[in-house]
Every structure is written in C-alpha cells, then in structure tokens.
Amino acid sequence: MQPRRVAVLGGGPGGLYAARLLKLADPSCEVVVHEQGEPDTTFGFGVGLAAGTQRKLEAADPDTLRDLVAAGLRHDMTMQVGPHTTRVRNDRLIGIARTELLAVLQRHAEKAGVVLEFGTRVTAGELDADVVVAADGVSSATRENGPFGGRIEVGRGLYLWCGTDFALDDAVFAPVETEHGVFVTHAYPYSGGRSTFLVETDEETWRRAGFDASTQATKFDASDETSLRYLREVFAEQLRGHALIGNRTRWLRFRTVCCDRWSAGNTVLLGDAAHTAHFSIGSGTKLAMEDAIGLVEALRAEPDRDAAFARYEAVRRPAVERLQELARRSQLWWESFPARLHLPVERLMVAYMSRAGNVPLDRFAQTSPDVVGAALEQYAGEPADVAPEGITSWVLDHPPARHRAADLVPLRAALDDPWSAAGDALVAQARGTAGVRLTGPPDRPALLTRLDLAERIGLEAGVPTAVEGPAALRDDLAAGLVSGRTDRVVLTDVQETP
Numbered sequence: 001m002q003p004r005r006v007a008v009l010g011g012g013p014g015g016l017y018a019a020r021l022l023k024l025a026d027p028s029c030e031v032v033v034h035e036q037g038e039p040d041t042t043f044g045f046g047v048g049l050a051a052g053t054q055r056k057l058e059a060a061d062p063d064t065l066r067d068l069v070a071a072g073l074r075h076d077m078t079m080q081v082g083p084h085t086t087r088v089r090n091d092r093l094i095g096i097a098r099t100e101l102l103a104v105l106q107r108h109a110e111k112a113g114v115v116l117e118f119g120t121r122v123t124a125g126e127l128d129a130d131v132v133v134a135a136d137g138v139s140s141a142t143r144e145n146g147p148f149g150g151r152i153e154v155g156r157g158l159y160l161w162c163g164t165d166f167a168l169d170d171a172v173f174a175p176v177e178t179e180h181g182v183f184v185t186h187a188y189p190y191s192g193g194r195s196t197f198l199v200e201t202d203e204e205t206w207r208r209a210g211f212d213a214s215t216q217a218t219k220f221d222a223s224d225e226t227s228l229r230y231l232r233e234v235f236a237e238q239l240r241g242h243a244l245i246g247n248r249t250r251w252l253r254f255r256t257v258c259c260d261r262w263s264a265g266n267t268v269l270l271g272d273a274a275h276t277a278h279f280s281i282g283s284g285t286k287l288a289m290e291d292a293i294g295l296v297e298a299l300r301a302e303p304d305r306d307a308a309f310a311r312y313e314a315v316r317r318p319a320v321e322r323l324q325e326l327a328r329r330s331q332l333w334w335e336s337f338p339a340r341l342h343l344p345v346e347r348l349m350v351a352y353m354s355r356a357g358n359v360p361l362d363r364f365a366q367t368s369p370d371v372v373g374a375a376l377e378q379y380a381g382e383p384a385d386v387a388p389e390g391i392t393s394w395v396l397d398h399p400p401a402r403h404r405a406a407d408l409v410p411l412r413a414a415l416d417d418p419w420s421a422a423g424d425a426l427v428a429q430a431r432g433t434a435g436v437r438l439t440g441p442p443d444r445p446a447l448l449t450r451l452d453l454a455e456r457i458g459l460e461a462g463v464p465t466a467v468e469g470p471a472a473l474r475d476d477l478a479a480g481l482v483s484g485r486t487d488r489v490v491l492t493d494v495q496e497t498p
C-alpha cells in the first residue's frame, strides 16, 4: 500500500521513528507528527538500548543508529549487596538520555522530510489522513476511547524514576535495608554527566516510610521532594554525595497494557499505546521502535490498508507477547526481591539473570565465567571445574545432601502467579510439613512458575522443597538450584495433562 498522507499522533520514540521510516520508504508520502509537548520538554531521564535492538535498528536505518550510539554511553553491570559486589560485562548495552534520543529522532525525521507539529493536543478522529498512527503512549486516549479492547494490569510494587548529575561507572543494582524495609535501585549512566536512578519498593515499606502521604501531597506536575530527600540518604553510597533530581517524579505502580486488536478503520496503535512491558527488562523503547519497523514493512508489502494492519499485528504480536511474558516474570521477581538478600551476591546475580527464563546458565557462563564459577561453588560447597556446556550435568550431579526428595509431601501446583491467592493457599498447605515436592504440568512456563513457587514456600513456610520437571527442561531445573529457588529437583518424563 502507498498511503498518500499519514498522520502520526505522538512524538515519542515510536511515532518519530515510524514517521522517518515511512518517509524513507516513500518520499512522496506526506507525513506529519502531532506532538502535544514542546521539542525540548520530556519526562524521564535515560533509557537503555541493548545489543539485539541495536542490530535491528542498524538493519532498518543505519544513519539513525549511528547517531544514537554516538549520543549514548556503554556500560557494564554491577550487583551490590552491602559490602559485596559482582560485575557482569555487557558488550553493546548503551544508556541514552530520553532528551537526546528524541532530539536524534526529531532531527532524522525532519531530514527525511517529515513535518513536526508541536504544542497541540489532538485526537485521532480529527486527523484527516489515509493512515493515522496512534503512538500516543501508555495513557493513549486513542486506545481508551476506541474499539481496541484495551486492558491494564497494575503491578503490586511501587517505583520512582529519577536521576542524578554524575555518570556512574556501571549500571548498579543495589538493595538497601532501612528501618522501614528494603529499597532497591537499578541505576545506570546515560551521558557524561548523568545517571538514571530507578527505585523500587513494596507497598508495606512505602506506607511505613510515609510515602503514601507524600505521594498524595505531590501536585501532578511536581516531584515528590520528600521521597527524593529520603532516598538521597538511603543511596548515599551509590550517589557519592550527589542529590537525586526529579522531573515530575512520583511513586507509581507499573501498568501493563494489552489490547485485543491494534487497529480499527484507518487508525493503528503503536508502541506503549498498544502494549507495555515492565521496565526491568528495558524494552519499552525497543518495542515501540521495532513496531515502527514492522508497520512500515507491512504497509510496503500489502496492497491495501486492512491487509497491511493485519500483517503488522500478525508479525509483531507474538514478539510483543513473548517479551510481555518475560517482563511479567521479571516484574514478579523484582517485587519479591528483598526476600533473597541472604544469597551470596554471585548466586543473586545468577538468580537475576535467570529470573525470566531467557538466559541459560551455560550462555551466562560463557560471558561471565567468574560469576557463574563462584555461584556454583557457593551452591555445591566445592569448586566447579567444568566447561559451560557441562554445567547443567554438574549441578544435577551435586544435589544438596540435606534431605531426600522421597520424604517430601507431594503438592500439585498449576498457577500463573506464585504470589496470587492460589499461591498463598499452597504456601499455607506447605507450612508444618517436613517439606514439599511440587508437581504439575510438564510445560516450560508451568515449570518456571513451579520453581518460583518453591522459592516462595522455602522462604515463607521455611520447609525444604523439591520441584519435579521433565528431563528436557533440566537446564531450567539446574538454574533453579543454583539460584536458590529450590533445594532439590526430580527429573521425570511422566506426561501430565495441564
């Protein structure tokens, strides 16, 4: 399809990139971006762009990627628990200021001939065009007022997004215990003189610290200065005397957006307007920009609008849903993070890397042999002299000797969320037993959830656990052992129906 006129609603990364790619694909097409804000005002601080995203952007538009990489800052990753630290190398991960990201995308859009109109809030209905790309963000009015079947799931934990005026050496994950509970920061540098500080906590800690009141007292366009002052003290070591800077910063709960359909009539949703995924896998900007690539390819490939929108959704939805599932697991892991602070820092790093089930131990060992080696030794109580491809067998051959799986009470677990009411009931059943052996469906998502539930039972009911799973998923079972999710595993190829 060759649209003559395209209106893009929203000048965030998704809208700007789609506009540029549309114009590159067909210079005769008239493309206008309508952004309610001014060019140099935005929310937030830095965002991360991982290696895989950079490869996709390079294939779609090498000029823009070159400028993004030049404006970003590459960094490694450190986990810091009290005096203990461990470090992981990250070859191409960059942090980039959201202001810089948008400035580069605006510049490249204009260079391609896109018209940028700032300062007016518009609705999809009032835009006269063959195609309206609604890239109006997580609070998209187009989605909320349209027939897209939008749903929002609200997270349990609270987060606050702020920054500071110096560049950290690495990305840092640091939990700090206070009189109210644990606050954890994910902080990363994104320019020569700036870092993002994202802070998370649970609801009880948030209330005990009085932040329910400070959140309520903060006007919608102001920052919660009470929280920022308090957190400056909490993270004094990481901040090295610098202050935390707000930019309409307040405590929020993450909202995961899903939609039944991404298009209706001449309007198509893109980026956060169509879907979101928890920030702890750093993928919102990536998804928005990859949607833009997918939409422009679909418009080029199909003869008419409806077929192009259907192709866009058919290609992008599976990738988005896969990431949303990883993000959901990552979100649940972070929301229960304080319970794991007893783990040695290297085992905690392995638990972090395997939290969503997408980084196998052997792959992690190839890039960080020192971290995985230390974690294996902490797990088994003896050094592990083993190549990455032999790690799973080595772990399964070194079960902790504390108890026999056969002595444990079988407990069937078939649930999506270990911290749900169904999870509460299973924890209650495990209390007072000599330990439980978790059984359930043999598929991978069910096994990963079983491992997370076993961890919760171990922590809350204080009893030993074993997790059953098929031999085909032995890598996940081994990662579960080293991460401290379960004490034992039982390999079984018994096929159960879910």
Ligand SMILES: Cc1cc2nc3c(=O)[nH]c(=O)nc-3n(C[C@H](O)[C@H](O)[C@H](O)COP(=O)(O)OP(=O)(O)OC[C@H]3O[C@@H](n4cnc5c(N)ncnc54)[C@H](O)[C@@H]3O)c2cc1C
Residues within 6 Å of the ligand: 009, 010, 011, 012, 013, 014, 015, 034, 035, 036, 037, 044, 046, 047, 048, 049, 120, 121, 122, 123, 135, 136, 137, 138, 140, 141, 159, 160, 161, 198, 270, 271, 272, 273, 279, 282, 283, 284, 285, 286, 288
């Ligand atoms: C705490 C936190 C941390 C994050 N960290 C990362 C990270 O590390 N890496 C990453 O990739 N992503 C991260 N993200 C997510 C990322 O910021 C978003 O996913 C990304 O900006 C989505 O791009 P978008 O273009 O879809 O929407 P947005 O960037 O939200 O842009 C939408 C635009 O539409 C405009 N708009 C809305 N309505 C109208 C209207 N009616 N008229 C005109 N204009 C309108 C808005 O002003 C806005 O500029 C994070 C998000 C949060 C909350």
